[in-house]
Structures are given as C-alpha cells and as structure tokens.
Amino acid sequence: MPSAxxxxxxxxxxxxxxxxxxxxxxxxxxxxxxxxxxxxxELAAAARVAAAxxxxxxxxxxLDLAPLARSALTSPDLAVPKDRSLAEIGAPGDVPVTYVxxxxxxxxxxxxxxxxxxxxxxxxxxVNVLDASGYPDCRPAFIDAFQALAQVATRxxxxxxxxPLIAMTKAEIILAGARLGVDYGLTHSCYDPIDDRACGxxxxxxxxxKGFAEAGVVDPTxxxx
Amino acid sequence: MPSAxxxxxxxxxxxxxxxxxxxxxxxxxxxxxxxxxxxxxELAAAARVAAAxxxxxxxxxxLDLAPLARSALTSPDLAVPKDRSLAEIGAPGDVPVTYVxxxxxxxxxxxxxxxxxxxxxxxxxxVNVLDASGYPDCRPAFIDAFQALAQVATRxxxxxxxxPLIAMTKAEIILAGARLGVDYGLTHSCYDPIDDRACGxxxxxxxxxKGFAEAGVVDPTxxxx
Numbered sequence: 406m407p408s409a410x411x412x413x414x415x416x417x418x419x420x421x422x423x424x425x426x427x428x429x430x431x432x433x434x435x436x437x438x439x440x441x442x443x444x445x446x447e448l449a450a451a452a453r454v455a456a457a458x459x460x461x462x463x464x465x466x467x468l469d470l471a472p473l474a475r476s477a478l479t480s481p482d483l484a485v486p487k488d489r490s491l492a493e494i495g496a497p498g499d500v501p502v503t504y505v506x507x508x509x510x511x512x513x514x515x516x517x518x519x520x521x522x523x524x525x526x527x528x529x530x531x532v533n534v535l536d537a538s539g540y541p542d543c544r545p546a547f548i549d550a551f552q553a554l555a556q557v558a559t560r561x562x563x564x565x566x567x568x569p570l571i572a573m574t575k576a577e578i579i580l581a582g583a584r585l586g587v588d589y590g591l592t593h594s595c596y597d598p599i600d601d602r603a604c605g606x607x608x609x610x611x612x613x614x615k616g617f618a619e620a621g622v623v624d625p626t627x628x629x630x
Numbered sequence: 631m632p633s634a635x636x637x638x639x640x641x642x643x644x645x646x647x648x649x650x651x652x653x654x655x656x657x658x659x660x661x662x663x664x665x666x667x668x669x670x671x672e673l674a675a676a677a678r679v680a681a682a683x684x685x686x687x688x689x690x691x692x693l694d695l696a697p698l699a700r701s702a703l704t705s706p707d708l709a710v711p712k713d714r715s716l717a718e719i720g721a722p723g724d725v726p727v728t729y730v731x732x733x734x735x736x737x738x739x740x741x742x743x744x745x746x747x748x749x750x751x752x753x754x755x756x757v758n759v760l761d762a763s764g765y766p767d768c769r770p771a772f773i774d775a776f777q778a779l780a781q782v783a784t785r786x787x788x789x790x791x792x793x794p795l796i797a798m799t800k801a802e803i804i805l806a807g808a809r810l811g812v813d814y815g816l817t818h819s820c821y822d823p824i825d826d827r828a829c830g831x832x833x834x835x836x837x838x839x840k841g842f843a844e845a846g847v848v849d850p851t852x853x854x855x
Contacts, residue, residue: 436698468693473661473744500785507743510783514739518732519698542783550779557771558735560725 408432408525409567410516411460415450417613418531418570420592421582423458425569426529428585434523435460436516440508441471441479446601450593457591466515476505478596485597487606491615494608499539501608503596509542513551513566521559528555529567536575536616538608545571575616583622590625598629605630633657633750634792635741636685640675642838643756643795645817646807648683650794651754653810659748660685661741665733666696666704671826675818682816691740701730703821710822712831716840719833724764726833728821734767738776738791746784753780754792761800761841763833770796800841808847815850823854830855 409431411423426433437451448465455463470479477483483502493499509532516528532543541547548568556562570578582589594613595603603610605628617624634656636648651658662676673690680688695704702708708727718724734757741753757768766772773793781787795803807814819838820828828835830853842849 464697466694466698469691470740470743472689473691473740473747475747504785505743506746506785507739507783510739510742510779511736514732514735515695515698517735518695518730521731522698522700541785544782546782547779550775550782554735554772554775554779557769557775558732558767560729560731560766 406430406432407527408434408523409527409529410434410436410520410523410525411529412512412516412531413437413451413455413463414531415447415454415592416531416594417589417592417616418533418578420454420458420587420589421578422529422531422569423454423460424582424585424587426527427458431527433460434519434525435463436519437463437465438512438515439465439467440505440511441469443478443481444593444596444598446598447593450591453591457588468511470505470508470511474506474508477502478505485607487604489608489611491611494538494611495536496539500541501538503538503608504540507542509547510551517555517558517564520564526563527565527567529569531570532568533570533573533578535573536612574619575612576619579616579620579622583620588625602627602629604628631655631657632752633659633748634752634754635659635661635745635748635750636754637737637741637756638662638676638680638688639756640672640679640817641756641819642814642817642841643758643803645679645683645812645814646803647754647756647794648679648685649807649810649812651752652683656752658685659744659750660688661744662688662690663737663740664690664692665730665736666694668703668706669818669821669823671823672818675816678816682813693736695730695733695736699731699733702727703730710832712829714833714836716836719763719836720761721764725766726763728763728833729765732767734772735776742780742783742789745789751788752790752792754794756795757793758795758798758803760798761837799844800837801844804841804845804847808845827852827854829853
C-alpha cells in the first residue's frame with residue numbers, strides 16, 4: 406500500500422485532506438507541528454482526528470516558531486482580529502496579522518523530510534484559497550513552487566504535493582468530508598478559543614460557520630458566542 | 631544598514647558566508663538550528679563564530695529532526711563513514727548516509743520566516759557543490775528553486791537566497807575567509823568528534839584537511855588522528 410505524509414493541524418481542512426488520502430487507500434503518516442500556536446488545543450484535535458480517521462501513525466514535532474515568525478497566532482501581544490466581515494476577510498491583497506511568516510514552507514519542508522525517509526511519494530496539505538484569509542502560502546503558485554523545489558531538494562525527487570482542497574469553498578470541503586464520514590465535532594478551527602470553546606468571532610470561526618451554513622450541514626462546534 | 635539572515639552551523643563554510651555578509655556591510659542575524667545533530671559541539675562553535683564575526687544577534691532554534699529524517703548525523707545506529715578516499719567522497723550520484731533528508735529545505739524555510747519578520751531581503755547559506763559530499767540540497771538547482779519559492783511563499787517576496795560559496799573549492803573558501811580575517815580555529819566541521827577534537831577520518835574532516843593543504847594555510851583543527 407503506498408504511503409503518504411499528511412500535514413494535520415486538527416482543523417477542518419487538514420482533517421478533510423486526511424480523509425481524502427485515506428479514501429485513496431493510502432497509508433497515512435500524519436504530522437502535526439507544535440510551532441508555538443497559542444490555540445494549542447488544536448493539537449488535541451489533531452490526535453483525536455488521526456485516531457478516528459485511521460492514520461497509520463501520528464507524530465507531533467515541537468518547533469517554536471515564535472522567536473522567528475511574528476504573528477497573532479504566536480505572539481500574545483498581537484490581538485487576533487474579531488468580528489471582521491466576510492468581505493474584509495476575503496479582501497484581495499489583505500494578509501491579516503494571523504499570517505505566520507513562512508509557516509507552510511516550514512511545515513511542508515518537515516513533511517518532505519519525513520516523506521523522503523519513509524519513501525512516501527505523496528504529501529497532503531489542506532490549504533485552500535477560496536473562503537480563506539488571503540495567506541500567500543495557501544495559493545496554487547506556492548504549492549507549485551514547493552513541488553518544484555521538492556524534486557531538486559532530495560535524493561530522488563518524485564514527490565507530489567497534493568492540495569486537494571485548494572480550489573474548493575469551505576462548504577464544498579465540508580460536504581466532501583461529510584460524504585467520507587468525517588465527524589467535524591473532532592476538529593478545531595478557532596484562533597482564540599475560550600476554555601476550549603470556539604470564540605465565534607475570529608476569521609477562522611466566521612469562515613467555518615459560513616461553510617456549515619452554506620453546506621446545509623449541522624455545525625457541531627461549541628461556540629462561546 | 632540592510633539586514634541579512636545568515637544560516638550558521640559553526641562549520642567552515644557557513645562561517646565564511648557570515649564573514650562575506652559582514653564584509654558587504656550587512657547587519658547579520660545569525661540562525662543556528664539544534665536539529666538533532668549528534669556532533670552538537672558545532673553549536674558551541676556557532677556561538678563563538680557569531681560573537682567573533684560581529685553578528686548583530688544569534689538565535690539557536692531547537693527542532694529535533696531525528697524522528698523524521700534518518701541520517702548518520704542524527705541516528706546513533708548509523709555509522710558515519712570513515713576513511714573514504716576523495717574520489718569516493720566526490721563520486722557523482724553518490725549521496726552518503728550523512729545526508730539529512732530535506733535538512734537544508736527546513737533550514738532555509740526557518741531563515742525565510744525570520745527574514746520576512748525582520749524585513750531582511752538577503753538570506754545567506756554556506757552550501758557548496760565542489761569539494762562537497764554530493765548532497766542534493768547543496769546544488770545550484772536547489773538554491774534557485776528555493777529562491778523561486780520564497781517569492782510566492784511570503785507577503786511581499788523580494789528575497790535573495792545568497793549562496794556565495796556554491797561554486798568555490800574548499801581551498802578557495804578558506805583563502806577568501808582568511809582574507810577577511812576569519813579565525814578557522816573557532817569553527818567545527820567534523821561529523822564524529824572525539825572529545826571535541828575532529829576525528830580526522832570522516833568526509834568532513836577529509837575535505838577540510840584537503841582544503842587547508844591546497845590553500846597553503848595552516849589548519850588550526852585539533853584532529854584526534
């Protein structure tokens with residue numbers, strides 16, 4: 406059975422990517438990185454998801470990006486934006502303060518290291534560009550450039566960087582996951598949780614709520630507001 | 631004064647790259663990664679070098695690659711090859727067991743995160759392809775691919791990945807550093823040190839010895855054999 410490395414944050418998108426990789430029959434090696442995210446409860450979500458979706462193994466790597474990469478997700482002195490409208494969240498050219506510099510480059514580099522060691526050809530990452538926050542490292546050009554890099558960065562090349570959600574809306578992602586039996590109650594999206602409940606006000610919460618509403622699927626999230 | 635991020639292992643090459651960046655008048659932010667290398671005494675060398683060469687700051691990040699990237703540099707059960715001839719070390723297509731999968735991709739990704747946070751345009755890395763061990767992530771094609779990635783992975787792009795040693799022999803590197811006043815006695819190259827002395831038998835020691843001999847510069851290294 407061919408193997409894949411799947412980057413798993415514990416959020417809705419990476420969980421769906423894992424479900425898609427499993428649906429292809431791939432043996433999935435899930436990789437979660439404790440990179441200094443203040444919303445560390447996503448790490449527990451990642452563990453729940455890896456177990457529930459039948460990852461062959463789940464590794465959690467610790468790497469504190471906070472000293473290098475300034476972001477509201479890693480720096481307590483930067484506030485997570487709240488109550489932004491969907492038009493603001495999706496505004497072209499806007500990169501919000503929750504962007505973590507080069508984070509997805511770092512995560513894919515780690516996934517590549519593991520894939521090369523395992524002899525896995527596929528690397529799954531749950532980035533998407535629609536219904537997202539305008540992060541540069543979620544765009545097709547980024548995935549293409551990393552895929553090109555992976556061929557020359559390694560002994561043999563031959564890697565495929567798979568971003569199956571990249572052109573899907575959040576509603577389409579939720580429907581695809583629901584068809585695969587994903588229990589989104591296991592996942593965590595919120596950037597600024599309150600006692601493990603979602604704040605209901607950050608960009609991640611707004612996009613998640615909108616996705617469930619548009620999909621017509623019951624949102625299992627426990628929101629604080 | 632423009633800033634640069636300089637990847638600094640504590641070895642001869644990255645030390646020379648730092649000296650070159652300083653000679654351009656750049657404010658240098660040196661980054662060392664404790665990635666699980668068994669020859670951890672290079673970390674002390676990096677601290678000595680950063681101080682001696684006037685880095686504006688020196689950060690050491692901890693990230694244990696050993697669970698992901700199998701290599702003789704990170705796995706005690708894999709032996710570091712000894713007493714290979716220079717012809718063997720430089721054989722085309724040979725990637726020795728000391729190659730750490732995707733290590734330089736990970737290191738450059740971390741440097742990119744810091745450069746974006748600092749607003750630094752230049753990232754220096756001391757890779758070289760001549761008088762080296764055939765690692766894929768030391769070749770010009772790798773540097774070019776990472777530079778292309780950096781433009782799309784980040785908010786604004788505009789990064790330059792500088793690999794000034796890439797086409798130099800070890801002797802040329804040593805002569806260039808010596809002209810800049812580098813004290814190579816501060817540096818550490820050996821993959822398998824014995825009580826902080828260089829083993830004198832691994833590929834890194836053989837290449838270092840050959841470099842000093844060809845440069846006609848006294849080798850300050852304390853070799854065990």
